[in-house]
Amino acid sequence: MKLKGFVRNWRGIHAERFQRMLASPGRKSLARQAVEAAQMFWRYRYPPVQYLRYGLYMKTAPADWQDRLPYAFIRRLQNQLNPKEAEKFVKDKRLFRERIEAAGLPTIREVFTIDAAGAIQSPDGQVLAPEDAAMLVREGEFFVKPIDGGMGRDVRLIRPGDDVATFVLTARNVIVQPRIRQHPLLQELSPHSANTVRIDTLRVEDHWVNSAAVLKAGVGKSIVDNGSAGGVSIGIDVESGKLQSVGRQKPKFSTKVYDHHPDTGVVFEGIVVPHWQLLRDTVARAADAMLPLQTLGWDVAITEEGVLLLEANHNWDPDIFEDSWGGLADTPVGRMACELQGVKSAQLSVQPPRPQNTKA
Secondary structure (H helix, E strand, O other): OOHHHHHHHHHHHHHHHHHHHHHOOOEOOHHHHHHHHHHHHHHHOOOOHHHHHOOOOEOOOOOOHHHOOOHHHHHHHHHHHOOHHHOHHHHOHHHHHHHHHHOOOOEOOOOEEEOOOOOEEOOOOOEOOHHHHHHHOOOOOEEEEEOOOOOOOOOEEEOOOOOHHHHHHHOOOEEEEEOOOOOHHHHHHOOOOOOOEEEEEEEEOOEEEOOOEEEEEOOOOOOOOOHHHOOEEEEEOOOOOEEEEEEEOOOOOOOOOEOEOOOOOOEOOOOEOOOHHHHHHHHHHHHHHOOOOOEEEEEEEEOOOOEEEEEEEOOOOOHHHHHHOOOOOOOHHHHHHHHHHOOOOHHHOOOOOOOEOOOO
């Protein structure tokens, strides 16, 4: 990284994190921080910005703190493996749904979409009059999301009694989907939000592997489970589907370590995510349907009956894994990212987990 670029990056992004570090009462000694930051630089030959990004200066930092990768490593790998021209199939929620349905996989069919010009369209491509669209959402609850948005931004909920007539006349560039009835275990965990699994897929030769997975749970009255909205994320053992014993929020919200949900008190340890093997098999088949994209982050809802593919992200955020699952350095995606960056170490050369079946 050139010096000028690093300075710009520091001023624009990391100054706030640096101030947060200085204000944190539970941080390690400055001497220990300096040693650990130097170790990270030596290991990755890259400015140790992840030391600030993931709050690794705290005394509560996980034991595998050295395995947190520089954010730029994953971004470079994503740019290498995901062709620009194919990004539209995950950016546009309607195109995503069409491709998943064509592969015979479970997803949520929208009620209608409203484009940037205000035209309203049914899932089958028919143009709807505003009054007809309003009738479709008068009863029940419906999520409204930007067609090409992510991270839970600008998501709202339509409830009975809302002014849907004004909504359909004024909304732009949104997709309207029915609110799902999630699995009772997840409803008990956090009842106000749809609590979903984030899991990655990476193509290695002719098969798919999963490097990491977390369960996302909303907090307070939030209707979304995203970390950017303060949600708690709990790491999942990729092989068994069992939750790790603790969960975390993004450091900007809290550096606390939770062994239970902060609102409902549900203890994480011992919980096994329902339909876990079905979920892994389904995202592997879905990854085939999304080729030539070769590394994706999937959001998956879980119901009593099975799983639903909500969306996929070509530029999935590694923060949620690095914060709450564990360091990515010794995972398939981490090793591939390090090799692309020219970082090779005996510490990174461990065998990847058993690959999953990928072809329907």
